Amino acid sequence: AQSVTQPDIHITVSEGASLELRCNYSYGATPYLFWYVQSPGQGLQLLLKYFSGDTLVQGIKGFEAEFKRSQSSFNLRKPSVHWSDAAEYFCAVAINQAGTALIFGKGTTLSVSS
Amino acid sequence: GAVVSQHPSRVICKSGTSVKIECRSLDFQATTMFWYRQFPKQSLMLMATSNEGSKATYEQGVEKDKFLINHASLTLSTLTVTSAHPEDSSFYICSARERPLPEAFFGQGTRLTVV
Secondary structure, three states: OOEEEOOOOEEEEEOOOOEEEOOEEEOOOOOEEEEEEEOOOOOEEEEEEEOOOOOEEEOHHHOEEEEEHHHOEEEEEEOOOOHHHOEEEEEEEEOOOOOOOOEEOOOEEEEEEO | OOOEEEEOOEEEEOOOOOEEEEEEEOOOOOOEEEEEEEOOOOOEEEEEEEEOOOOOEEOOOOOOOOEEEEEEEOOEEEEEEOOOOHHHOEEEEEEEEOOOOOOOEEOOOEEEEEO
16 A cells, blocks of 8 residues: 655754755655645645656745655755744655545654754 | 635534535636545544545545535535534645646645534
8 A cells, every 4th residue: 555654753953954854655656746834723735746857846935855766755855944944744645546635644843943 | 836715714613513614726626625634733634535526435434424525516615514523623624636637735724623
């Protein structure tokens, strides 16, 4: 069965420091890959997505992610974290069936210290 | 990106009553909509999938008679929590996809409190 693993439940980063959130997936082929961010009491906002092509994708708010097929990973990065980046981050995959729901990881809570 | 509007954002209802949550796609045709439930500090739990004009497909363990889902048009899906109980209190989020695109767009969520 397909699955998404986010190994880090909670990460604390100093403001201005770099960030990497890990995501691994289990699927026989290359799925469609997404990162979403959720602020408290809000819905999910799409940060970036990977469908094909260049394995380094740029998203909103200065985030980027790199798809590594050999590692079945899609890690999210940001060079310099801002206090407003504190939120819950979810990695998700969609398999090649347009009518199916996304499969989510359990999420990583990002705290930003000053 | 595409916009999904979910209403209301918060609702408080008395135990035993029903409450309806609406999910609208504002600028695209939502051929498929999904309803999730999220417990505090947890990931999203898929409740059901609905395709326009068809009956919803519920995930195992989700009561069809308690959580009524209607997807009558390409821009609107509703979730009705019937005979609500305090344990139904949760954060409910809808999501929509436009076939054949794989990405999903999410509503703002609804905080339901049953007293």
